[in-house]
Amino acid sequence: MKYDFLNIEKKWQERWEKAGIFHAKDHDDRKKFYGLVEFPYPSGSGMHVGHIKAYSGLEVVSRKRRMEGYNVLFPIGFDAYGLPTENSAIKTGVHPRVLTDRNIAKFSQQLKRVGFSFDWDRVVDTTEENYYRWTQWIFLKMFENGLVFRDTALVNYCPSCKVVLSNEDSQGGKCDICHSDIVQKSKDVWYLRITAYADRLLSGLEDLDYLPNVKMQQVNWIGKSTGAFVNFSLTGVEDKLRIYTTRPDTLFGVTFMVMAPEHPVLDKYRDRIANVAELDAYRELCAKKTEFERTQMNKDKTGVRIEGLAALHPITGKEIPIYISDYVMMGYGTGAIMAVPAHDERDYAFAKKFGVDIVEVIKGGDIEKEAYAGDGEMVNSDFLNGYTNKKDSIARMIEELEKMGVGEAGVQFKMKDWAFNRQRYWGEPIPIVHCPCCGMVAVPYEELPLRLPPVENFAPGEGGESPLAKIDSFVNCKCPKCGGDAKRETDTMPQWAGSSWYFLRYIDPLNSDCLADPEKLKYWLPVDWYNGGMEHVTRHLIYSRFWHKFLYDLGVVPTEEPYAKRTAQGLILGPDGQKMSKSRGNVVDPNDVVDAFGADTLRVYILFMGEYGSAAPWSESSMRGCKRFLDRVAGLADKAKGTGVTAALETAFHRTVKKVSLDIEEMKFNTAIAAMMTLLNDIDAAGAITVDELKTLVRLLCPFAPHIAEEIWESVGEKGFCSLAPWPTYDEAKTVSATVEVAVQINGKVKSVVAMPKGADKDTALALAKADEKMAALLDGKTVVKEIVVPDKIVNIVVR
């Protein structure tokens, strides 16, 4: 067969579409499989081959599932709200709606040319009214349930994008969108109370089949710690100084306290403090630093002692000095700590610098030299003396604190509430009205969607306010509650909003009564397998788990967790080994590859490059090898003759069917393809192949290279689609040939290879090994010390 890939691919893509064979059925007796890939952000520059890799993994799995008889839902959509499109609109003057439609059209065309088996009837676009209406609906439900709040706080602000960013979006002190330095700014912002779900987001991970490092990153991000809150009395005032510690059992080692510079106690008792001016100067200095500068490690400890205000030890009653220092953060715990310099590195450094006492309470280290954070016997600790187990001493101390009424056990999370707004145009409007009498009032559900108004100028205001703020007809409205004059919220939701629930909408994309039909949700959920990038693990993945749990609590979705299994693909690097990017000019456009080599070659190559989860550089010459492989397979169509089994190939076929079947499940696509290449080499060596055998090979190949598979399938007289043909089966017993080549060693070094019948027992194997000409000569005159036989694998004779 001539491998005219351009025509073949066009032909089959049209036939698939016409026959609608990739549409999922909503009510069906077959077992269901819901495979999900992270939907793309439709940028102006189109897709690059990295997108193709991200979808190719589950494309193969989904295609295999269909052939195995599953009812498969494998959808695609577009996460289209966001800054890049808006920035491009500002630059070009073209409306983001127009740009988005244009970009979606381009992305769709690219995806279709690759022949992905997506269900194109279920495409969702997060910027469509019918979609964002339900994003707003979920927001209002959260508002109703107390999970939305507004707060004036120091926030991460990107001066370049002019938006407030969540912690997740400003990791490392850089803006995730433009990589500028983040500054801290006091602003009124919307928050989603994700911390209310912190414990469940953590415990829910246990039973999920997520990649270990995905789980680990989420655990780390949630950052649960257990310990205790302790209230220290202050000299001469009513208020207590509340602190959080993970080691309450070191309470007798406390020699000073530290508060964050922003701690409110300072403002409250200004008149009692002798050195207010000095403290103010220090606080001002800290305020100027970015969060990033403040959290630089190995930095010299700085701080100022508060004169005129001290803490009292809750057990001994001893007076303890208080300092302010920027090594304590207002945002974690209570913003104040008890310092135990003997057993905490940071406290130790501070104590050394400021000449504070260091009292050892755990034996085992040398506190003259450094802080000791290890385990050991408790000393200088009253009722804790003699304890050697950390767990016991902590429990005892908490018991005492609770008895005395000065503290209690508690947990803390590193995770913070989710800053949930952008002062930008291209996002879902937040459906809230500010009324002078009623305060914040929800837009009534029946008024959803709250549409984005038409705007002339998309640029954010100089003060960082949303472009919507300039539109009087949008801003001015009546309060839904009292009917009085009110003003609409003008912030929009962050990009992560729409993507937090899109997998639910695929299940019922056109529903106008609810976000998705409960019966359909019951049938399709949970997502059986979700694949995406590692960069979304501490954002999208955790956000969407939060939303899903909330919807579960509302009774909207039937499962507590959205995704049963989560894997991740590795990057495709440019030919230069660098990350693909427009600025480096090393981006590979899938359309160019499809034109020159065909979609099947592109698909096979992307999965053959290396381990699916690892990064690998693009190599056009390597890809040519995959094209050669498909050329050779195409050539078999003319060679195949007769039916039944070719004796020389039987084992090879069974072995390959097994290998490919198992490898796909483990995403070991590279070795699955290698196994098919090996089989092809075996077929060439055998010099013959039957039509039956060719059909087996073609079905194995179909998930990877479906167009050529269909073409060959048709050429051997099959009437239906290869894409729907049954997946080949294998017989375990026939995966090993009747005669096996067994390596024969002397003292662990291979000296010969001997053919033996499969499953030969120890005596037979030894006899055969010793009968071998080479072995006989080598063994002559030697004393045999030990003989080891692993059936079908190895014979090792130890001699002296």
Added chain:
RNA sequence: GCGGGUGUGGCGGAAUGGCAGACGCGCUAGAUUCAGGUUCUAGUGGGGGCAACUUCGUGGAGGUUCAAGUCCUCUCACCCGCACCA
């Protein structure tokens, strides 16, 4: 600093403790072709040998084992995540 991961030919990468380097690229030689970024055949880890063969070899050093890329101890390098988290 803490946590996780990775080190194998010229390159991408294979190897349930059992013949290291599957498969592919590249390279070498030969054939086919007017030509070729074509196709086919053979070879291809290093050293030694005409050869059968021999020896060394999975970042480094030890160890366990009949047998180690794989298990254990130490160590080096690189990558990723979190990072003054109390």
